[in-house]
Amino acid sequence: xxxxxxxxxxxxxxxxxxxxxxxxxxxxxxxxxxxxxxxxxxxxxxxxxxxxxxxxxxxxxxxxxxxxxxxxxxxxxxxxxxxxxxxxxxxxxxxxxxxxxxxxxxxxxxxxxxxxxxxxxxxxxxxxxxxxxxxxxxxxxxxxxxxxxxxxxxxxxxxxxxxxxxxxxxxxxxxxxxxxxxxxxxxxxxxxxxxxxxxxxxxxxxxxxxxxxxxxxxxxxxxxxxxxxxxxxxxxxxxxxxxxxxxxxxxxxxxxxxxxxxxxxxxxxxxxxxxxxxxxxxxxxxxxxxxxxxxxxxxxxxxxxx
Amino acid sequence: xxxxxxxxxxxxxxxxxxxxxxxxxxxxxxxxxxxxxxxxxxxxxxxxxxxxxxxxxxxxxxxxxxxxxxxxxxxxxxxxxxxxxxxxxxxxxxxxxxxxxxxxxxxxxxxxxxxxxxxxxxxxxxxxxxxxxxxxxxxxxxxxxxxxxxxxxxxxxxxxxxxxxxx
Numbered sequence: 001x002x003x004x005x006x007x008x009x010x011x012x013x014x015x016x017x018x019x020x021x022x023x024x025x026x027x028x029x030x031x032x033x034x035x036x037x038x039x040x041x042x043x044x045x046x047x048x049x050x051x052x053x054x055x056x057x058x059x060x061x062x063x064x065x066x067x068x069x070x071x072x073x074x075x076x077x078x079x080x081x082x083x084x085x086x087x088x089x090x091x092x093x094x095x096x097x098x099x100x101x102x103x104x105x106x107x108x109x110x111x112x113x114x115x116x117x118x119x120x121x122x123x124x125x126x127x128x129x130x131x132x133x134x135x136x137x138x139x140x141x142x143x144x145x146x147x148x149x150x151x152x153x154x155x156x157x158x159x160x161x162x163x164x165x166x167x168x169x170x171x172x173x174x175x176x177x178x179x180x181x182x183x184x185x186x187x188x189x190x191x192x193x194x195x196x197x198x199x200x201x202x203x204x205x206x207x208x209x210x211x212x213x214x215x216x217x218x219x220x221x222x223x224x225x226x227x228x229x230x231x232x233x234x235x236x237x238x239x240x241x242x243x244x245x246x247x248x249x250x251x252x253x254x255x256x257x258x259x260x261x262x263x264x265x266x267x268x269x270x271x272x273x274x275x276x277x278x279x280x281x282x283x284x285x286x287x288x289x290x291x292x293x294x295x296x297x298x299x300x301x302x303x304x305x306x
Numbered sequence: 307x308x309x310x311x312x313x314x315x316x317x318x319x320x321x322x323x324x325x326x327x328x329x330x331x332x333x334x335x336x337x338x339x340x341x342x343x344x345x346x347x348x349x350x351x352x353x354x355x356x357x358x359x360x361x362x363x364x365x366x367x368x369x370x371x372x373x374x375x376x377x378x379x380x381x382x383x384x385x386x387x388x389x390x391x392x393x394x395x396x397x398x399x400x401x402x403x404x405x406x407x408x409x410x411x412x413x414x415x416x417x418x419x420x421x422x423x424x425x426x427x428x429x430x431x432x433x434x435x436x437x438x439x440x441x442x443x444x445x446x447x448x449x450x451x452x453x454x455x456x457x458x459x460x461x462x463x464x465x466x467x468x469x470x471x472x473x
Contacts, residue, residue, distance in 0.1 A: 001408075001470045002412060002431070002462070002466070002470040003431045005406075005408045005409050005411075005412040005413075005470060006412050006413065006416065006431050006432060007431070007432055008406075008409050009404055009409035009410070009412055009413035010335050010413070010428075010432045012404055012405070012409065013335060013338065013402060015330065015331045015334040015335065016334065016344070016348055016351075017330060019330075019348060019351060019352060020326055020327065020330060020355075022352065023326065023351075023352055023355045023356060023359070024319075024323070024326075024359075026352070026356060027356055027359040027360070030356070030360065215450075215453060215457075218453050218457075219447075219449050219450060219453050222449050222452065222453060223449050226449070239437065239452075241452060241455075241456055243456040243457075243460065269459070
């Protein structure tokens, strides 16, 4: 219905098609200006080249002489660098010394440059090494935790899917199944056993204290659940949507609350489960919302388990 | 003799005109949903198509052109709202009158959404684009688009009594 009304509303909106001609007029103006600018630039460049050519051809002495050739008779130039009372020989020697000094200076400069350049280089390399080490440690830890927890695979199989189909494609919440089962506490939910057991069927968790999750958290959860449950329904091809409503504290642990839906052919979202998910994102249980704003969950069936 | 043309080369003015005519309404309505104001929408549309006409970009297909136009429209619309004065004073478009209450409710409810959710809702429900197409057009992750779509729908459910069929 939403889609229908939204489409109709947009179809009713008249667009300002008179703008099309205006757009093309504006475009032609800009093209003309562009051509003029190009010609102008070319002209300026040509003029600059001409000026340089003229100045180098007709103004003598602007071109610098070759430095490698020391013209002994050109004492005037050498004498500029030396005290005026020295002889030409001394002047030449002084010139040679100057050259040597310059070479030494350039070598020293090179070394200095090398040292200067390598310092940040060294710092960068150290930093890169530290990051690489951190990443290596992180990946090792990740591998260890992955080995500790079993790998997850979609648990919705054809049988379960057919149950939904038989019920006329109506959204069937897990609560319908849960009510058939007793809310007796499964053995592992009574304490002991693995880390997270939010025995929600016995513990009332108020959603009034629920806090929001950021978009990044929400996307991370959706991505994780897609990895575990798949991106779409294998039977119908309907895309899965994992919406996180918020998070609450259960026995000191963070638990995410959300809903798992599936897109139908007419862009309608059909809810499959309301769920709770632990912080490690390896345990997901379907649940129902009671009228007083609490959660009741079926902890005997981890939706993320094989 | 004639090699296979891999790129959608738009050289002639006739072809450019065809593209503008084809996508004008789509871009206008998207711009209107983003800017919530006809004058701003006019400016955005002009800017988008002027950029298109000036662009030397080689497009691979019509879908590529469409995605490019959508992305530029969203960016230009953001520029309108980057001016903080515009944010405070630009009114909701109330000069658009619909013949049924439902159309008005639904349309204005979408206009009240944050800009990024509005774009996704509009492209998904009005342009019938898939999540993948929207993510390519907006150069965004598919999971981000899904998340924005979900949040947009949630907000619409809250705004629209009865949800108008939204779960």
